[in-house]
Structures are given as C-alpha cells and as structure tokens.
Amino acid sequence: MSATIKLKKLEEYLQSIDSFENPKILLEQYITPSHISSHFLYTIQNNYDDIREKLVADLGAGTGMLTIGSAILEASHVVGFEIDLDALNIAKFNADEMEVTNVDFVQCDVLNDLISDENKKWHKAFDTVILNPPFGTKKNSGIDIEFLKVATQLSNHSVYSLHKTSTRNYIQKKAKELNCKGEVIAELRYNLDSSYKFHKKASKDIEVDVWKFTLLS
Amino acid sequence: MKLITYNFLTSKCIRGVKVGYPLKLNVVEKKVEQQNFNPEFVQRMLPRLEWSAIKSAADIVGCAEIPENMNVETSLHDTDFLQKLHHLLLEIEIVNGSLICPETGRVFPITNGIPNMLLNEDEV
Numbered sequence: 001m002s003a004t005i006k007l008k009k010l011e012e013y014l015q016s017i018d019s020f021e022n023p024k025i026l027l028e029q030y031i032t033p034s035h036i037s038s039h040f041l042y043t044i045q046n047n048y049d050d051i052r053e054k055l056v057a058d059l060g061a062g063t064g065m066l067t068i069g070s071a072i073l074e075a076s077h078v079v080g081f082e083i084d085l086d087a088l089n090i091a092k093f094n095a096d097e098m099e100v101t102n103v104d105f106v107q108c109d110v111l112n113d114l115i116s117d118e119n120k121k122w123h124k125a126f127d128t129v130i131l132n133p134p135f136g137t138k139k140n141s142g143i144d145i146e147f148l149k150v151a152t153q154l155s156n157h158s159v160y161s162l163h164k165t166s167t168r169n170y171i172q173k174k175a176k177e178l179n180c181k182g183e184v185i186a187e188l189r190y191n192l193d194s195s196y197k198f199h200k201k202a203s204k205d206i207e208v209d210v211w212k213f214t215l216l217s
Numbered sequence: 218m219k220l221i222t223y224n225f226l227t228s229k230c231i232r233g234v235k236v237g238y239p240l241k242l243n244v245v246e247k248k249v250e251q252q253n254f255n256p257e258f259v260q261r262m263l264p265r266l267e268w269s270a271i272k273s274a275a276d277i278v279g280c281a282e283i284p285e286n287m288n289v290e291t292s293l294h295d296t297d298f299l300q301k302l303h304h305l306l307l308e309i310e311i312v313n314g315s316l317i318c319p320e321t322g323r324v325f326p327i328t329n330g331i332p333n334m335l336l337n338e339d340e341v
Contacts, residue, residue, distance in 0.1 A: 077307055
C-alpha cells in the first residue's frame with residue numbers, strides 16, 4: 001500500500017528534526033540526512049508495505065529521524081533504541097514538537113542489553129526493524145554487522161539497513177551467515193557534512209546501499 | 218513509554234538475575250495520547266503479550282476492565298476487548314516513574330517518558 005503522504009512532504013517534515021548538539025566521535029554520531037531518511041522510509045513503505053500498521057524498531061535511533069519518520073508513515077508503534085541520553089532527549093523533543101505520539105524511546109545498549117541466548121523477550125517482537133548502523137570506520141570496525149545481527153533477531157519478518165556500497169560483497173556474505181536473504185533495493189548518496197573537527201573537507205559523498213534482509217526460517 | 222514496550226522489557230541482563238520479568242511498574246505521572254484503533258494490529262500483538270505482566274500493569278494504571286486471563290482464540294473477535302487492549306497498550310503514556318527488577322530491586326527510572334535500561338559495568 002502506498003504511503004498516505006507525499007515523499008516531498010515527508011522530507012519537509014524530517015528537515016525540521018533537530019540534530020546532535022555535540023556529536024560524540026566514539027558513538028559515530030551524525031544525523032541521517034532528511035533526504036536519505038525520507039527516501040529510505042518511503043521505499044520501505046511503498047514497495048514493501050512494511051511500515052504502515054506495523055510494530056517497528058529503530059536501532060541506534062539517535063535524535064529520532066527514522067523513528068519519527070516511520071511514525072509519520074503511520075506505523076502502529078515505533079520503538080527507538082539508543083544508548084546516549086543527550087541524543088534521546090533531543091529525539092523526544094523532536095517527537096513532541098511534531099506531535100508524534102506513536103513512538104517510544106528506550107535508553108539501552110543495543111548490542112549488549114537487548115537480546116542474548118538467555119534473554120529472548122524481544123526475540124521476533126517486531127514486524128520490521130530499521131537501522132542506520134554506525135559504519136564502523138573508526139576504532140569499532142564490524143559494529144555495523146553486530147547491529148545487523150541484533151536487528152535480525154528482533155524482527156519476525158524483515159530488516160532494512162544502510163551500508164556503504166564499498167562493503168556490498170561483505171554484507172551479502174554476512175546476510176547468508178545470519179540466515180537472511182539480502183538484496184540491495186536502492187543506492188543513495190550520503191553527503192556527510194563535516195560534523196567533526198577532524199573532517200578536513202567541508203563535506204564528502206559516500207555511496208550507500210539500502211538493504212532489505214528477509215528472514216529465512 | 219507505552220505499555221506495549223513495557224511488555225518486552227526485562228532486567229535479565231543484570232548478572233545473576235534468572236528471569237528478570239515482569240518488571241514491577243511504578244507510575245508517578247501518566248497521560249493519555251489517542252491513537253487510531255486498528256483491530257488487526259491488536260490481534261497480531263496478542264500472541265506476543267505476556268498476560269501476567271499486562272494484567273498487573275493494567276491494575277497499576279487503573280484499567281480495571283482487563284480480564285485476569287486471556288485466551289488468544291476467543292479474544293481475537295471480541296472488538297470491545299481489543300479496543301480496551303488498544304487503549305492499554307498504545308494510548309497510556311508513562312511520563313515519569315520506574316521499573317523495578319523483581320529479583321534484585323534494581324530501579325530503572327522512567328524520565329520524560331524514556332526508560333533508562335542501561336546498566337553499570339559492575340552489574341553485568
């Protein structure tokens with residue numbers, strides 16, 4: 001089923017989302033741009049009907065861009081999980097400002113607190129899990145796959161994620177290991193503004209793939 | 218925090234905790250936020266609910282009309298029941314309060330609607 005609002009309208013809404021005040025390098029905090037976010041979410045709804053009337057999780061929710069965007073696309077309820085309280089308070093402020101109430105934000109360590117062999121309460125709790133994981137280019141390489149692994153355990157149907165195009169073959173291999181069918185459903189350009197002082201150029205483009213992972217039983 | 222989220226939260230991550238569920242809900246401030254009623258969604262959630270947790274949460278927030286027991290099969294077509302459950306799960310926002318581990322008494326505060334489930338390093 002098509003989204004009930006236009007793509008342009010969604011992008012306009014998401015442009016008003018406040019970003020990180022003081023981005024934390026170790027958490028790889030930069031906001032998912034509203035342009036990327038709106039295309040990402042719109043593709044998920046229009047092509048796969050996986051947001052509207054669904055229970056959706058957003059892993060590493062940051063300041064709430066994808067959580068709030070999913071809520072605007074009429075998810076029944078969205079839960080945004082995030083470790084950083086500063087980001088969460090901005091996310092909550094953003095949701096309140098936009099009068100979006102079909103969301104929850106939960107402060108937790110996505111990689112360690114949510115699910116394990118002994119702790120399966122969230123196992124398959126969600127219809128759809130979306131995430132823009134840390135790309136893991138700093139001192140935490142492989143963290144995107146760790147996020148993806150948690151995502152596949154939380155979902156009972158499908159997972160949508162963003163990964164650098166340069167890692168495509170690697171992601172495909174990992175999808176198999178996670179017992180998922182992985183497919184690239186869109187390619188986007190990610191304009192990473194110089195949020196951090198050590199970014200020398202004003203901004204640089206990164207090519208990213210939008211992935212759909214379908215759980216194989 | 219809405220109670221649909223509460224349904225899934227545990228304190229199992231604390232070292233030594235065996236079940237960590239359900240967390241004891243303590244409500245200081247709550248409000249009601251209207252949501253569109255979608256019976257199919259509530260139907261789909263039924264098998265994912267832990268009824269003992271939902272029932273005790275209903276008592277705490279003052280939803281007296283939630284029954285002691287729930288049978289998924291018979292509840293599926295009871296629109297009146299689904300509507301009440303919709304209200305309980307999706308419309309009651311816990312603004313301030315806490316969640317308490319049933320085994321250790323560890324308190325997880327809920328502030329500005331956000332439950333803080335983070336543990337200290339010496340707790341895991």
